[in-house]
Amino acid sequence: MNLAEDSKGAQTLQNASTLKSEEYRERVTLLGLSLPAVLAILIVVFLPIFWLSSLSFYNAAGALSLENYARIFESALYRRTFVVTFQISIAVTVICVFLGYPLCYWLSKLPDRTAAMLMVFVLVPFWTSVLVRTYAWLVLLQRNGVINSSLMSLGVIEEPLQLAHNLTGSIIGMVHIMLPFLILPLYATMRSIDTDLVRAAVGLGSSPRGAFWRVFFPMSLPGLFAGIVLVFILSLGFYVTPALLGGGRVQMLAQRIESTITVYSNWGAASALGVVLLLLALMMIWLMNRVFGLDKLFMR
Amino acid sequence: MEQVGQRKIDGMWLMVVGIAVLFFLILPTLIVIPMSFSGASFLEFPPTSFSFRWYAAYFGSPEWMSATQTSLIAALMTTAIATPLGSLCAYGLHCSTPQIRASAQALVIMPIIVPVILIAVGVFSLYAKLGLNYTLTGIVIAHTALALPFVIVTVMSGLQNYDFDQELAARSLGASRAVALLTITVPQVKFSIQTGAFLAFITSLDEVVISMLVSGGDNATITRRMFNSLRDQLDPTIAAISTCLIVVSVTALIGVQLIGHRKNIDK
Numbered sequence: 198m199n200l201a202e203d204s205k206g207a208q209t210l211q212n213a214s215t216l217k218s219e220e221y222r223e224r225v226t227l228l229g230l231s232l233p234a235v236l237a238i239l240i241v242v243f244l245p246i247f248w249l250s251s252l253s254f255y256n257a258a259g260a261l262s263l264e265n266y267a268r269i270f271e272s273a274l275y276r277r278t279f280v281v282t283f284q285i286s287i288a289v290t291v292i293c294v295f296l297g298y299p300l301c302y303w304l305s306k307l308p309d310r311t312a313a314m315l316m317v318f319v320l321v322p323f324w325t326s327v328l329v330r331t332y333a334w335l336v337l338l339q340r341n342g343v344i345n346s347s348l349m350s351l352g353v354i355e356e357p358l359q360l361a362h363n364l365t366g367s368i369i370g371m372v373h374i375m376l377p378f379l380i381l382p383l384y385a386t387m388r389s390i391d392t393d394l395v396r397a398a399v400g401l402g403s404s405p406r407g408a409f410w411r412v413f414f415p416m417s418l419p420g421l422f423a424g425i426v427l428v429f430i431l432s433l434g435f436y437v438t439p440a441l442l443g444g445g446r447v448q449m450l451a452q453r454i455e456s457t458i459t460v461y462s463n464w465g466a467a468s469a470l471g472v473v474l475l476l477l478a479l480m481m482i483w484l485m486n487r488v489f490g491l492d493k494l495f496m497r
Numbered sequence: 498m499e500q501v502g503q504r505k506i507d508g509m510w511l512m513v514v515g516i517a518v519l520f521f522l523i524l525p526t527l528i529v530i531p532m533s534f535s536g537a538s539f540l541e542f543p544p545t546s547f548s549f550r551w552y553a554a555y556f557g558s559p560e561w562m563s564a565t566q567t568s569l570i571a572a573l574m575t576t577a578i579a580t581p582l583g584s585l586c587a588y589g590l591h592c593s594t595p596q597i598r599a600s601a602q603a604l605v606i607m608p609i610i611v612p613v614i615l616i617a618v619g620v621f622s623l624y625a626k627l628g629l630n631y632t633l634t635g636i637v638i639a640h641t642a643l644a645l646p647f648v649i650v651t652v653m654s655g656l657q658n659y660d661f662d663q664e665l666a667a668r669s670l671g672a673s674r675a676v677a678l679l680t681i682t683v684p685q686v687k688f689s690i691q692t693g694a695f696l697a698f699i700t701s702l703d704e705v706v707i708s709m710l711v712s713g714g715d716n717a718t719i720t721r722r723m724f725n726s727l728r729d730q731l732d733p734t735i736a737a738i739s740t741c742l743i744v745v746s747v748t749a750l751i752g753v754q755l756i757g758h759r760k761n762i763d764k
Contacts, residue, residue, distance in 0.1 A: 224593070226674070231589030231601065234582040234645050241642035242608050245619025296518045303515035318519040322526040324746040326703040328723050329739040333525045335731060336532065336540050343543070373525060376518075405504050434612025437705050441727050451614040451706075458618060459710075471615050482610055486603075 246475065253469035265469035275453070275470070282450040285364070285439070286432035289371045290379075293428050296372070297379040298421065302413075305387035316384070323377035331438045334370040335361055338442070362444025370442040375432060379424035386420025419488065426485040430478050450474050530743065533736035540731050551737035561722065561738065567712070568702055568719040571633060575640040575701035580694040582641070583648025584686075588678065590649070591656040602653075609646045613706045616643070621710040631713045639711055640701040647700060648693035655689025656682075688756045695749045702745065 256264040269275045304312045322330065337344055338360035345357040360366055390413060398408035436451040443449075448456075450470060457467035536546030555561050586605070590598050608616065620639045621630065629635035659682065667677040683690070708718040719738065726732050 227589040227592050228597075229589070231586040231593070234586035234649065235601065235604065237582065237638075237642050238605060238608055238645055241620060241623075241639055242611060242616055245623040246611065246615055249615070249619045249622065296514075296521070299511055299514040300518040303511045315519060318523045320750055321747060322522045324699060324750045325526050326705075326720070326739075326742050326746065328703070328705055328720055328727070329529060329742050330526055332723075332727060332731075332735055332739055333528050335727065336736075337525060337528065339540075339731070373522070376522060405507070430610060430612075434614055436614050437724070441724070451612060454614055454618060455710075458621075464622075467618065471618065474612055475615060478610060478612055 246471075249464075249468045250472050250475070251468075252464050253472050255465055257465065265465045268466060269469055269473065278448055278450055278453045278470075279473075281448065282433060285368060285371065285447070285449060286429055288368055289375055289432045290425055290429045292368070292372045293376050293379040294421070294425065297376055297383060297424065301380055301384040301387050302417075304384060305390070306392075319377050319380050319384075322373070323381070327374055327437050330373060331370055331441050334366065334373065334438075334442060338366050338369065361442055363446050364443070366442040366444070367439040367447045367449075370438040371432060371435060374435075374438055375428045378427045378431060379421075382423040382427065383417065383420040386423075387417050390416045422488050423485060426481050430481045433477055433481075434474055526743070529736045529739040532733070533740040535733065535736075538733075540733050540736070551733045554734045555737045555741075558734070561719070561734070563715065564717050564719040564722045567633065567636075567716050571636045571640060571718060572698050572701040574633075574637045575644050576694050576698045578637065579641045579644040579648050579697040580690060583645045583693060583697070584652045584683075584690050586645070587649045587652035587656060588682070591653055591661075605649050606646045608643050613643075617707040617710045620707060624711060630711055631716055633716050636708065636712050636716065636718065637701075639707045640704055643704060643707070644697035644700040647696035648690075651693040651696065652686060652689045655686040659685050691756055692753050695753050699746060699749050703742070 253265050254261055254263070256262040269279075304315060307315070336342060339345075340357045340359075340361075342360070344360060345354075348354045349357065360369070392413075394416075395408050395412050398412045399405060403411065434451050435449065436455065439447050439449045440452050443452075451474075454467050454470050454474070457463050457470065531544055532540060533551055534547050534549070535544035536548035536550065537544065590601050590605075593601070616639070620635075624630040624635050627635075629638070661682075663685070664677045664682045667681045668674060672680070703720065704718075705720045705724055708721045709724055712718045712721050719742075723735055723738060726735060
């Protein structure tokens with residue numbers, strides 16, 4: 198009796214250790230499967246950025262110093278770059294919210310099929326190259342472009358407006374590129390809102406507007422917030438559209454970093470700017486993770 | 498009664514704004530298509546005459562053709578590498594413990610979130626040491642890292658909707674892990690893998706900033722050439738090239754939508 202129990206116990210122990218080694222093997226296998234992709238990202242994205250960041254702590258003589266960071270705060274040129282970058286990013290984000298929210302709200306109230314068909318209007322630009330869309334805006338906004346000529350023939354303006362190669366052009370182009378990034382998470386969130394709750398609020402005596410602001414709007418906030426953070430981060434580091442539509446008059450952070458390297462070969466200064474940009478982006482992501490959860494990106 | 502009227506007006510306004518925003522999104526995207534068939538020697542919209550001259554200019558130019566070839570080869574190779582690597586990674590992460598998955602997910606989506614100019618400058622300096630600047634290999638490696646997150650995210654969301662017990666059943670009935678993975682799991686998440694592949698292809702084909710620094714010489718990509726050309730002047734040839742790029746993107750988008758549609762029917 199005793200003996201039998203003992204051997205049973207030993208058996209359980211042996212099973213447990215086999216299970217444990219199996220589990221360990223399983224974990225190693227799974228890690229092995231994920232490793233190539235993770236390594237590729239580490240080597241291409243993380244390693245160079247870490248190396249680049251380290252450059253920012255050396256001065257021109259090769260000694261450790263914070264000179265590069267001090268210059269960011271002292272130089273009027275760099276300060277202006279930061280101010281312009283923030284102004285544009287905030288303007289683009291705000292405009293995207295005012296254009297995107299009503300659109301998403303309208304779409305979310307339409308029948309599924311109609312809304313899905315209209316979403317093509319959002320998805321086609323989203324999938325179309327940023328360069329192609331920037332080119333289109335260059336043509337539309339030019340001095341003798343279709344916008345100027347139609348405004349003139351309508352008698353709204355006498356002289357053609359300077360729309361491209363300046364701040365206005367950069368902001369218009371960037372809003373066009375960024376808008377889908379606001380719409381997609383916001384629309385997904387609105388679709389998942391249980392509209393019965395809004396109907397219940399109205400049924401209990403709330404006005405439709407009151408029900409919208411007190412019931413629907415708060416529930417759409419996580420999606421709105423995700424969209425805002427996404428648009429803001431992408432705007433902070435945006436290169437292509439302001440470089441082309443700004444016509445050299447608008448210098449955002451990304452262009453300043455690029456020209457500091459390719460024109461002035463000043464790696465220390467460029468990497469200090471890069472570190473600041475990276476920290477800003479990471480802070481925004483941290484914030485987004487707290488409020489929205491990055492996990493949601495992995496679900497449908 | 499008053500409330501109903503107010504609601505109707507609110508609804509009207511919403512519809513007007515919604516339609517206006519949709520047009521704001523789609524019209525500038527598609528405007529290059531009619532422009533590309535213009536017969537004039539300068540850019541005009543609306544075009545006054547019709548011709549294929551800008552397509553002739555595009556397809557007749559050895560520089561543009563070589564850039565197109567570089568971009569297409571780079572995009573195909575990126576897709577061929579990123580799709581299997583990303584899918585395996587998604588599978589590995591899907592089966593891992595929640596803690597490992599959470600930290601790996603944060604790491605894996607970084608290429609989407611980190612400003613691409615920083616990746617470009619970093620890769621450029623790394624490649625300078627390795628002699629990979631201006632090579633096809635260099636472009637493909639960088640684009641693969643950029644495309645991987647898209648594949649991983651789509652395949653992981655596919656795996657979430659897949660009943661993993663099916664693979665476990667196959668394995669308990671004697672199939673090896675590899676056989677179970679390839680014959681049971683892969684066919685069921687095939688649609689997500691295909692979507693990821695489309696995204697990887699488009700990511701590489703449309704990528705500008707890294708290509709601008711890292712590609713060049715005989716291996717300049719089409720986006721690099723377009724960017725440089727747009728800095729100088731508004732060459733109508735770009736309208737023809739843009740139209741071709743739109744056709745490729747829209748074809749990929751339709752492909753993804755069809756896949757999604759078929760998947761819904763299957764369910």
